[in-house]
Amino acid sequence: MWMPEALLPDLAAAAIAFTIITYVILDGTDLGVGILFATHRDPDEKRIMVKSILPIWDGNETWLVLGGGGLLALFPVAYSVLFSALYIPVMTMLLALIVRAVALEYRQDASGRMKRLLDISLVGGSLIATLCQGLIMGCVVQGIEQHDGRFSGTGWEWFGAFPLTCAVVLVIGYALLGNCWLFWRTEGRLQSVAKRRARRLGWLTLLGTAVVFVWSGLVNPAYREHLFASSLTLPLILLQCGLVAGFHRAFSHRFAFLPLFAVLGGFGVAFALAIIALYPMILPTSLTIREASAPPSSQAFMLSGFAVLVPVTLAYSTWGFWVFRGKVKKDG
Template structure:
C-alpha cells in the first residue's frame, strides 16, 4: 500500500467533501437559473436563460452521482443511516431533478402551450430539488439519531425549523449563483435585470448564512468550540469579508465573471467553516470518520478510482465550459 492506512479515512472524507462542494457550486448555479426563470415573462429571455445552462447541466450532475456512489463505498454506515433518515427528501430531490432534466431537454422542440408546462416543470423542479438539498443539509447538521449503525429517529426530523430554514436560505443562495451566472453569460435587458437581482439576493444570502451560523453555534456548543478554537476561523472571516466587498465592487468592473466567482468563494468559505465545526464527526452527533470507514482495502481501491475519475470529470466539465464560452445570444 502506497500510503498509511491511518490516512485513508481522512482522505476518503476529503474526497466526498470535494465532490459535494463541486456539485453545490456547479449544479447549484444551474438550479439557480431554473429558479429565476419564474421572474421573467419574455419568451426570448427565457430561451436565453435555458440555453445558457443547456450544454453543461448534465455534466455538473456527475458530481452528485460520484458523491453518492463514493459515500456508499467509503462510508457505508453513513450512507445507510442518512438514507434511512432522509428517504423522502432524497427521493423527492431525484424526482425533481428528473422533471427539470425533461423540461430542459424537450423545451426547444415543444409547442408554445407545452413550453409553458415545461417552464413550470423547470421552475418547480429546480425549487423542489434545492429545497430538498437544504433540508438534507439542515437535518445532517442538527443531528441524525442512530444506534449501532442504524437510524433510530422517527424519519420526519427534516421537517424541523432548522432544516426548513436551511432549505429557504439555499434557495436564495442558488438564485444568487444563477443571477451571477446570467450577469456573466448574457447581455442587454436580461443582464441588467440579473445585476439587480444579484445585488438584492447577495444581502439576503449573507443574512441567511449569518442566521444559520448563529443558530448552529447557539444550539450546538461543540460546533461553536471547534470554530472558536481553530486557527483558520479568523483568516476565513477576513477572506469572507474581502469576498463580500469584492462582490459588490465587481459590478462596476468590466470583468463580468467576478460577481459569480466572488459568490463561489462565499460558498467555499462556508463549506470549509462547516468542515471545521464538524471534524472529526462525519455523522452528528457522535459518529466519527474513523468509526464509519469501510475496510482499508475498500477505501484504497475507491480512492484509486477517485484519482482517475475526478480529473477526468474535471476535464470534461472544463472542456464543456470552454466550448460553450462567451455570451449566449439569440443565435447560440
C-alpha cells in the same frame, strides 16, 4: 498499500467533501437559473436562459453521482443511516432533478401548451430539488439519531425549523448564483436585471448564512467550540469579508465573471467553516469519520478510482465551459 491506513478515513472524507462542494457550486448555478425562470415572461429571455445552461447542466450533475456512490463505498454506515433518515427528501430531490432534466431537454422542440407545462416543470423541479438539498443539509447539521450504526429516529427530523430555514437560505443562495451566471453570460436587459437582483440577493444570502451559522452553534455547542479552537477560522472569516467587498465592487469591473467567482468563493469559505465545525463527525452528533469508514482495502481501492475520475471529470467540465464560452444570444 500506497499510503498509511491512518490517513485513509480523512482522505476519503476529503474526497466526499470535494464532490459535494463542487456539485453545489456547479449545479447550484443551474438550479438557480431554473428558479429564476419563474420571474421572466419574455420568450426570448427564457430561451437565452435555457441555452446558457443546456450544454453543461448534465456534466455538473456528475458530481452528485460521484458523491452518492463514493459515500456508499467509503462510508457505508453513514450512507445507511443518512438515507434511512432522509429517504423522503432524497427521493423527492432525485425525482425533481429528473423532471427538471426533461424540461430542459424537450422545451426547445415543444410549443404552446406543452412548453408552458415544461416551463412549470423547470421551475418546480429546480425549486423542489434546491429545497430538498437544504433540508438534507440542515438535518445533517442538526444531528441524526443512530445506535450501533442503525438509524433510530422517526424519519421526520428533516421537517423542523432549522432544516426548513437552511432550505430557504439555500434557495436564496442558488438564486444569487443564477443571477451572477446570467450577468456573466447574457447582455442587455437580462443582464441588467440580473445585476440588480444579484446585489439584493447578495445581502440576503449573507444574512441567511450568518443566521444558519449562529443557529448551528445553538443546536450543538460543539460546533462553536470547534470554530473557536481552530487557527483557520479567523483567516477564513477575513477572506469571506474580502469576498463580500469584492463582490459588490465587481459589477463595475469589465470582467463580468468576477461577481460569480466571488460568490463561488464565498460558498467555498462557508463550506470550509462548516467542515471545521463538524470535524471529526460525518453524521452528527455521534458518528465519526473513523467509525463510519469502510475497511482500509476498500477505501484505498475507491480512492485510487477517485484519483482517476476526479481529474477526468474536472477536465471534461472545464472543456465544456470553454467550448460554450461567451455571451449567449437568442439566435446564436
